[in-house]
Amino acid sequence: MAAPLSARVKRWALDSAHYGTIALFALFAAFPFLWMVITTFKETNDLLNTENNPFLYNLPPTMENLRVLFQDTLFPQWIWNTAWVGVAVVVVTLLLSVPAGYALARLSGKWAQRLAIAIFLTYLVPPTILFIPFARVVGDLGLQDSLWSLVLVYPSFAVPFCTWLLMGFFKAIPRDLEEAAMIDGLSRFGAFLRVVVPVSTAGILTVIIFAFTLVMQEFIYALTFITAASKLTLSVGVPTFLVRGDVYFWGSLMGACAIASIPIAILYNFFVNRFVAGFTVGAIK
Amino acid sequence: MTPPQDAGTAAMAMAPRRYFGHLIDSEEWLGRAMIGPAVVYIVLLVGFPFLLALFYSVSNITVGSAATKFVGLHNFKMIMENPSFWVALKNTFIFTIVSQVIVLVLAKILAMALMKEFRGKWFVRFLILLPWVAPVSLGAIGWLWIFDSIYSIINWTGRALGIFGPEVWPIWLGQPTLAMASIITVHVWRMLPLATVIVLAGLSSIPQDIHDAAQVDGAGFWRRLFQITIPLVLPILMVAMLFGIVFTSTDMVVVYVLTRGGPYDSTHVLASQAFFTGIEGGDLAEGAAIALFLFPILVAVAIGFLTVARRSEVA
Numbered sequence: 001m002a003a004p005l006s007a008r009v010k011r012w013a014l015d016s017a018h019y020g021t022i023a024l025f026a027l028f029a030a031f032p033f034l035w036m037v038i039t040t041f042k043e044t045n046d047l048l049n050t051e052n053n054p055f056l057y058n059l060p061p062t063m064e065n066l067r068v069l070f071q072d073t074l075f076p077q078w079i080w081n082t083a084w085v086g087v088a089v090v091v092v093t094l095l096l097s098v099p100a101g102y103a104l105a106r107l108s109g110k111w112a113q114r115l116a117i118a119i120f121l122t123y124l125v126p127p128t129i130l131f132i133p134f135a136r137v138v139g140d141l142g143l144q145d146s147l148w149s150l151v152l153v154y155p156s157f158a159v160p161f162c163t164w165l166l167m168g169f170f171k172a173i174p175r176d177l178e179e180a181a182m183i184d185g186l187s188r189f190g191a192f193l194r195v196v197v198p199v200s201t202a203g204i205l206t207v208i209i210f211a212f213t214l215v216m217q218e219f220i221y222a223l224t225f226i227t228a229a230s231k232l233t234l235s236v237g238v239p240t241f242l243v244r245g246d247v248y249f250w251g252s253l254m255g256a257c258a259i260a261s262i263p264i265a266i267l268y269n270f271f272v273n274r275f276v277a278g279f280t281v282g283a284i285k
Numbered sequence: 286m287t288p289p290q291d292a293g294t295a296a297m298a299m300a301p302r303r304y305f306g307h308l309i310d311s312e313e314w315l316g317r318a319m320i321g322p323a324v325v326y327i328v329l330l331v332g333f334p335f336l337l338a339l340f341y342s343v344s345n346i347t348v349g350s351a352a353t354k355f356v357g358l359h360n361f362k363m364i365m366e367n368p369s370f371w372v373a374l375k376n377t378f379i380f381t382i383v384s385q386v387i388v389l390v391l392a393k394i395l396a397m398a399l400m401k402e403f404r405g406k407w408f409v410r411f412l413i414l415l416p417w418v419a420p421v422s423l424g425a426i427g428w429l430w431i432f433d434s435i436y437s438i439i440n441w442t443g444r445a446l447g448i449f450g451p452e453v454w455p456i457w458l459g460q461p462t463l464a465m466a467s468i469i470t471v472h473v474w475r476m477l478p479l480a481t482v483i484v485l486a487g488l489s490s491i492p493q494d495i496h497d498a499a500q501v502d503g504a505g506f507w508r509r510l511f512q513i514t515i516p517l518v519l520p521i522l523m524v525a526m527l528f529g530i531v532f533t534s535t536d537m538v539v540v541y542v543l544t545r546g547g548p549y550d551s552t553h554v555l556a557s558q559a560f561f562t563g564i565e566g567g568d569l570a571e572g573a574a575i576a577l578f579l580f581p582i583l584v585a586v587a588i589g590f591l592t593v594a595r596r597s598e599v600a
Contacts, residue, residue, distance in 0.1 A: 021398045022409055025391075028474065030412040032427035033419070035438065039430065047436070054441055100323035107316035115320065122331050123528075124583045128535040128556040132563045132573045133337035136346070156330035159323055188315055219422050219538045220556075224564050235420040239542050243426070250430055257426050261419030268418045269411045272482060 033258060040065055040255035047250055065251030074229055075256055078237040081147055082260075085233060086215040088151040093158040093211045098204065100159075101166025102192055106175070116167060122160045130156070131224045138225050145228045153221055158211040165210065169203030170196065206271045213264055234260045341573035348567040360574040369550050370575065373558040377579075379465065380554060381534040384472035388529055389522070391473070392480035396488055399481070417478035425542035428471050432457035432543070461551035464544050468552060471539045476532065480525045487521035488514065519593075527590045535579055555579055 039047065041061040052058040069075050104116045134153060143149035177199065178191035186194065197204070215233075222236040229241050238256045242249065342360055346353045364370045399410070416424055431438055434456050443449035457467045491514065499509050515522075537556035540546060546553035546561065553561075555578055563572015 018398060018401060019403070021394065022403075025395050025398070025477075026409050026412045029414075029416050029478065032424060032431060032474075033415055035431060036427050050435065053445075054436065054438055096323040096326055099319035103316045103319035107312060112316070112320075115324070119323075119327065121587070122327060123531060124580070124587055125331055125335050126531065126535040126579075126583075128537065128559065129338055129576045129580060130331070130334045132559065132569050132576060133334040133341060135348070135564060136341075136569060137334065137337070139348075153330065155326065159326060160331075163323055188312060213418055217420050219420075219541075220560065223541075224560075235422045239422045239426055250436075253426060254430060257419075257423040261415070261423050265411070265415050265418040269407075269414060272410075272414060 033261060036254040036258040036261075039250055040252075040258055042251055044249075044251060065249070066255050068249065069252040069255050073242065073252065073256075074232070074237060075242075077230055078232055078234045079260075081231065081237075082216060082233045082235075085147050085150045085154070086212045089154040089158060089215050090208050090211045092151065092155045093162050094204065094207065096155065096159050097162040097166055097207065098197070099192075100163045102170050102196060104163065104167045105170035116164070119160045119163055127157060127218070127220050131220050134221065135224050143225070145226055145231050147226075147231060149225045150215075150218075150222060150233070153225075154215055154218060157218075158214050161214075162207045162211055165207055166200075166203060169200055169206075173199060209268055209271050213268060216260070216264055338573045338577060341570050342577050344570050346569045348564075348569060356570075360571045364571060364574055369553060370558065372550065373553040373555050373575075374578065376465070376552060377534055377554045377556075380469055380472060381530055384469050384476065384533055385526060385529050387469070387473050388476045388480050389526065391477055392484045392525070395477070395481045396484040399485055400488055413481065414478045416474050417476075421475060421536070421538045422542055424475065425471055425539050428467070428474075429458075429543055432467050434459060458544050459548055461548055464548060464552050468539055468543060471543065472533050472536070475539070476529050480529055483521055483525040483528075484518060487518035490521075491517050523590045523593055527587060530586050531583060534582065 038055070041063070042057065043059040043062050043064070046052055046057065046059040047054075049058070100119075104112055104119075138144055138149045138153070141149075143152065173196060178186075178188070178195050181191040181195045182188060216235060218233075219235050222233050223240070226232055226236070229237065232241065234256075238253070238260065242253050242256060343355060343357060344353045345356045345359075395413070399406070430436070437455075437457060439457070440449065440454055443453070444451075449455075455463055458464050495513060495517075496509060499513055504512070534554075535556055537554060537560055540552055540554055540557045541560070544552045546557055555575055559572045559576040562575060563569050566572070
């Protein structure tokens with residue numbers, strides 16, 4: 001059954017407007033990354049020749065920029081530092097926020113509710129307010145230029161948020177589940193460890209990814225606590241030590257940005273729905 | 286559906302020896318033990334430094350100083366006499382408000398476009414999320430290259446397409462107004478993904494029945510938008526905005542990477558000003574005072590938004 005012509009034209013116009021809108025937004029979001037990848041493989045002479053069309057490879061693509069990045073800079077060291085701090089912070093965050101999230105979800109009472117709100121409100125005390133006192137405290141503890149300073153301080157923004165997210169996940173698990181386990185003879189804590197935690201794997205994975213991306217994002221603490229180039233993380237090392245003086249090695253710089261950004265984004269993409277669910281439910285209720 | 290106490294009593298009756306003391310008591314203690322470490326950690330690493338920040342702001346502490354004495358409101362007086370503080374305060378407001386308004390409008394449009402099913406949606410979603418997931422400082426370097434004074438791809442494209450005349454070659458980060466526009470662009474780019482996914486979650490939670498019923502009753506697109514969709518997603522919109530404001534107004538990375546506060550200190554925000562005064566300049570006391578200016582603003586915003594969100598939820 002063919003629709004009348006005018007209806008088809010209208011339908012076609014609406015569809016194109018829809019795709020056009022989406023394409024524009026996708027371009028806006030992704031262009032800087034596309035541009036990073038294109039720049040990474042360009043010869044410096046090609047990049048710096050203003051006569052060339054910058055969208056094209058006027059000279060053949062090269063791996064030279066990546067070679068410089070991995071062999072002549074501290075970039076591999078920064079990857080390692082970031083991964084190390086990330087794993088340590090994730091472990092600390094899980095140890096603190098999984099039990100706390102469960103307790104806030106289950107053991108009701110007025111104080112639990114108030115505590116949950118208080119934990120949420122720590123978001124109003126961002127690193128921007130805290131980095132100055134921390135600068136002094138970290139110095140007094142002798143942790144300056146040590147990655148341990150980051151392991152100590154990073155959970156301060158990861159724990160509140162992850163506790164809040166986990167509270168949302170645990171609330172979604174039916175109470176009957178652990179009650180059945182408790183009738184079978186497990187203690188409440190035993191039921192939590194052996195029944196609740198295993199069925200919350202998806203929620204816990206979300207928190208792991210989330211805490212890890214927070215660590216990768218963090219800038220101001222690392223910039224404040226650490227001055228030694230070999231102890232930096234990616235988010236600070238790349239913008240401070242690869243951009244020194246007036247000489248920008250754009251090819252290597254863009255390679256560093258692309259390599260540090262895109263893999264974690266792919267991983268994150270798998271968890272975003274759970275993340276949003278925990279985020280919005282927790283934030284309103 | 287049994288309440289937990291009953292089930293607990295049943296468990297106690299079955300295995301009395303496993304429990305010492307009353308079950309209710311032990312549950313309460315277990316709760317405290319599970320929450321305790323997180324609370325202690327947060328008090329030590331958020332509460333305590335926050336008090337320190339308050340103390341620093343009324344002291345004369347510097348990075349190297351041994352003795353610290355109380356100086357009252359001297360630091361606040363000093364920063365308020367400094368014209369660049371007012372510029373930073375104004376910029377913090379401008380960057381936050383302008384970028385949030387743009388983000389909200391764009392997020393609404395984008396979320397509505399993403400509500401429809403189409404092929405390759407997962408890939409589009411991945412692309413749109415990139416700016417949020419990638420470390421901001423690295424994304425900002427990507428923009429630094431896009432805004433480069435000689436090799437800016439915007440300028441090249443503008444000239445190639447004939448949009449920019451032969452005399453037009455904007456130096457994006459070198460002129461105060463353009464630099465501010467550039468910073469706002471990067472903030473919008475960065476916050477749009479989060480706002481979009483939140484609004485999308487809100488939109489998908491509205492039952493289709495409501496729209497259908499309204500359509501049957503003859504309500505058009507705009508009427509449905511303003512009388513059904515927006516009121517229903519308002520609470521979630523408020524949450525998106527609250528986070529957007531907190532993240533944008535306390536961010537210094539974008540300014541630090543793109544302009545370092547330049548040209549002529551015209552693009553500093555409170556956060557970057559606090560960093561350059563407190564850490565680079567070594568004057569912890571004054572830096573703390575500048576940073577603390579953010580706090581009352583954030584609290585006021587949070588109270589305002591949460592009140593509105595709660596009220597519209599009840600209504």
